[in-house]
Amino acid sequence: MSDMAKNLILWLVIAVVLMSVFQSFSPSTTEEQQMDYTRFIQDVRQGQIRDANVDRNGVITGEKRSGEEYITVIPGGYDRDLINDLVKQGVRAQGKLPEETSFLTTIFVSWFPMILLIGVWIFFMRQMQGGGGKGAMSFGKSKARQLSEEQIKTTFADVAGCDEAKAEVEELVEYLREPERFQKLGGRIPSGILLVGQPGTGKTLLAKAIAGEAKVPFFTISGSDFVEMFVGVGASRVRDMFEQAKKAAPCIIFIDEIDAVGRKRGSGIGGGHDEREQTLNQMLVEMDGFEGNEGVIVIAATNRPDVLDPALLRPGRFDRQVTVGLPDIRGRAQILKVHMRKVPLNDDVKASVIARGTPGFSGADLANLVNEAALGAARKALRVVGMKEFDAAKDKIMMGSERKSMVISESEKEMTAYHEAGHALIGRLVPDHDPVYKVSIIPRGRALGVTMYLPEQDRFSHSKQHLESNISSLYGGRIAEQLIYGSDKVSTGASNDIERATDIARKMVTQWGLSEKLGPMLFAQEEGEIFLGGSSSKSFHLSEETAKLIDEEIKAVINRNYQRAEELMKENIDILHAMKDCLMKYETIDALQIDDLMARTTVRPPAGWDDKDSSDSKSNKSNGDSTTEQEASSDEPEQVKDDEKASPVKADTSKPSDDTAAS
Template sequence: MNNLGRNLALWVSIILLLLLLVNMFQPGSTQHAAQQLAYSDFIADVDTGHVRSVVMQNHNISGTLTDGTAFETYAPLDPSLVTRMVGKGVEVVAKPQEQEGSPLLRYFLNSLPIILLVAAWLFMMRQMQGAGGRAMGFGKSRAKMLTEKHGRVTFDDVAGIDEAKGELQEIVDFLKDPQKFTRLGGKIPKGVLLVGPPGTGKTLLARAIAGEANVPFFTISGSDFVEMFVGVGASRVRDMFEQGKKAAPCIIFIDEIDAVGRHRGAGMGGGNDEREQTLNQMLVEMDGFESNEGVILIAATNRPDVLDPALLRPGRFDRQVVVPNPDVSGREKILRVHMRKVPLASDVDPRIIARGTPGFSGADLANLVNEAALSAARLGRRTVSMREFEDAKDKVLMGVERRSLIMSDDEKRRTAYHEAGHAITAVLVPESEPIHKATIVPRGRALGMVMRLPEDDRLSMSKKNAFAHLVVAMGGRVAEEVIYGKDNVCNGAMGDIKMATRVARSMVTEWGMSDKLGMIAYADDDQNGGFFAGASRNFSEETAREIDEEVRRLVDEAYVQARNYLHDHIDELRRLAEALLEYETLSGEEIRQIMRGQPIERKEEEESGPVNRRSSVPQVGGPDAQGSDKPENENGGPAPVPQPS
């Protein structure tokens, strides 16, 4: 928008100057059309009555004859001239004499139009040179060389992806000592494709390779190749490889290569499609008649399924390095890397934080550390303690605490019993993960939450584990029924019921955990059991009825088991609810102490509340009038299962 306004102002100025110059030098203008008369002729015309009007200024006289002709003349000092003209009926206008200004100023004013014209011409030529340079450089590569001022990154700055670093260490060794491989006839891979979800460190890993090898590192985005005009992208690819050859050995990193490397034949332009031409040129440069020795191409994408097969064959991208979300050990290492610049309190344990953040990527963990540091800064603390990390993790996973939410005493007590029911069933069911903490502090849309902390990342789930989730999910509703009666329950268990139904249906239709229906997959692969969302069924109505009955049976059995647990431990339920009403948040050890009938000993905390001593995994559910569905276990595995609160 600024360039448009600047160009418009430039052209308006040029047009005005041209009009001014045309007006100044136009032969037919009044200034140059005035007839020059000799003074004697002027006196004769006055005497004969041929002069209509005159304008006198100093010795200069201009005027109009009776036939409309304009004239100019120069009069000597003649005192009787005015009397003669008035006597002949000439209209006389006298003007004062102009002040004599500086000759330089007068010269500048007279030359101003020409100066403006020259300045406009020079500016226009400069713009044309810039446009010409851009036009000449339209097909130049936009790859930028990463220099030391951007900060050198090494493998020490990359953690949690040891397998990927091991794959790429060979490239570093080749760049440092090529003869080590070439003397045995080996060839280094021409291209490496980094594949993984967003935020796992693909770009950081590519920078670390360049930092370790200490070679030039060119970076460019896949979208920088594609322009409106066909052939521009291909020209930029050629120029990029030319730059790489001049700086060899070097690394060229293309981020989001799927922007230009998609399957050919899907474009609207047929064979003239710009994106396809760019991809064709890249294929030729990577493995064509000309060799690109010493130029290693590294690309990153989180959409490998859309890439053209010719791009992935050996000789081009020889290796595909998967950069996944880190496991618990990797998360601990990543946290330690990001905690280097943060002053930590003595109670911070990265291992516990890592256990409570399954499915977090490296970017998520960096954001977690940053949120903890900001929280400590807001409170005016000099170090970041485990308390800030707990608060930051809960904020990232579940949202900000809703301290301003006004709950009645009855709603708060109902929430306390609901969460106490989840907590007691989680402690009593042997196959459940260890309970970490329970809280009735509202976060996001949930009015309360119970969290369980798995010892390690769960990659698979047994039938007992899945059924334990159902029992814990039913604990909240059963606790309300035990205390208030069936007719006085509320809709707070909506999220628990949805989660339990989803788990039970997956047990029956996907995981083969039903003796009645056997090991048959009844769910489509598209959307978590697509036929339940309206997709076409691949089974009969009778089978659908059996599925519904089996799901109902599993949920009912879990409900009965949860009711038995809470009926047998009604005293513990009441004690735990009262403790939640008093402290709002209880750790897992405090919950177990209350269930054993032991008093809890809690040190005086600072003004912001109790410290949560251990990290946790968010669980789905809790009293939630709007049916909150928080993210489930995102660590992967054959069957990620949400866990109730």
């Protein structure tokens, strides 16, 4: 019998008992209270009856003059002749009360609303507990779901990009398959494995692969499933979960987002009766207490290990921490191949090329990239997914969707072209800078234009030269606007560039020790997230002279790189104008067109570009000079040429727009 049926029967029994108790105390009419009709006639003739109430069934109720209540029934209804004869002959006449409804019918009619309310209350109690197949009396039962071997299809072949993490957990599978091989040498497998990594790196996927390879029972639960509003429920669920796991040993318990219940104790919130702390205490005891946990391996995942209680991380509980980091270029290529298995690909698709253009992408980001490419191909009614769809999906994820419904005036579009050309030009001229990959003046996200840089390899540290080159390229857009339009007409498009450049310069001086005057000293702490028990800020005692020197050094770094970018821009002003013209014509140029511009040669058109369409649009515009003059003299915004993809809405230039250079 299921738990639901047992709980239902229990509540029905309780309801019947309560109804019986209430029914026994309720007033009822019995035959002992009924008066003979003959006696009633005699009392009437003797004047002892004060009042009488007769209903349609011949039932008479009332009160005597003595205050005593009575009830009687006229025999035979209203046959007065018969009654008179009976009275004259001295025959005892007695009527019968109308037949009452059955006890069960009375219970059903009287108690059905209460039974309905009890049922609704049970339903909502189950919903408050999150369902999970537990009854209203099962607060302390574990919510861990047990997955069988057939339900887990994931193996190590489905996990890519984290070879070191896989190697560390593979011995768990070997221990679960052959525990004797480890026990002979006195080895003890870690009882707890903590998977640490950024969101989307594949921690849960790796835990599933362990269970799929080991072919053992797999219990999965979230850290938030332990804690309820009732004190003691979380600890009871922890005990129940480990009891179930011991019965199914050898097995694996996977606790996702363990930081929900494993935060540091003693934070000053809740005290000793805090439900979360009691749950954590019970988990500590179950993982390494007086009783052993042989054959039960606990795997937990979190992306915030810094907030976990130290007692939870000590050897004997979570003996080993496995870091699942962001994949490198080779790992990204492997992950892409895993996700491309179910996608029909064109012959021009190369996972290694896509991996090179997606630095910093996690496994989840790459899965999303493949999905976006497949959706893009489906929208075009293609049978296979080509490299063009992958490039479009990558641009959409990194830079945002194209805002084709947005139209800007010709003059503002030209300023955006100069701005992005300034970024690209300085990025190509300064040393140790990532190569410029693509430049576009099509609005994407919050930016009117985007300049993308594609690193030749993954960078894990940055040199001083690389950082200063980034500052120079960030100011390239503002410098281009200043040289072309003058200082009075510089736009707000460089607001994000200034913010990023200032942040790099400040960290160079205060955190990374790259200032010759201040030396390798720490003057500011990197800002981190605020957790329970942590401080919102780090205080540094700086004298006024030191603070003034820090400001001077930051300003010197920015001015030095600003002047360098300005000199390079003046020396190559012809390339800036040519790149602007190229952007105005094609709207988007890639590395091939940029190479031609830097070499001062004829710029090849982008792939798929048809010059015939462009010339037709120009001739159509020249044939309608009168219309163009009327449009220019009116208050309507100037229409952009067809080959420049005009949109029906004018841009709102009252707010500063962020001009990002994605890398």
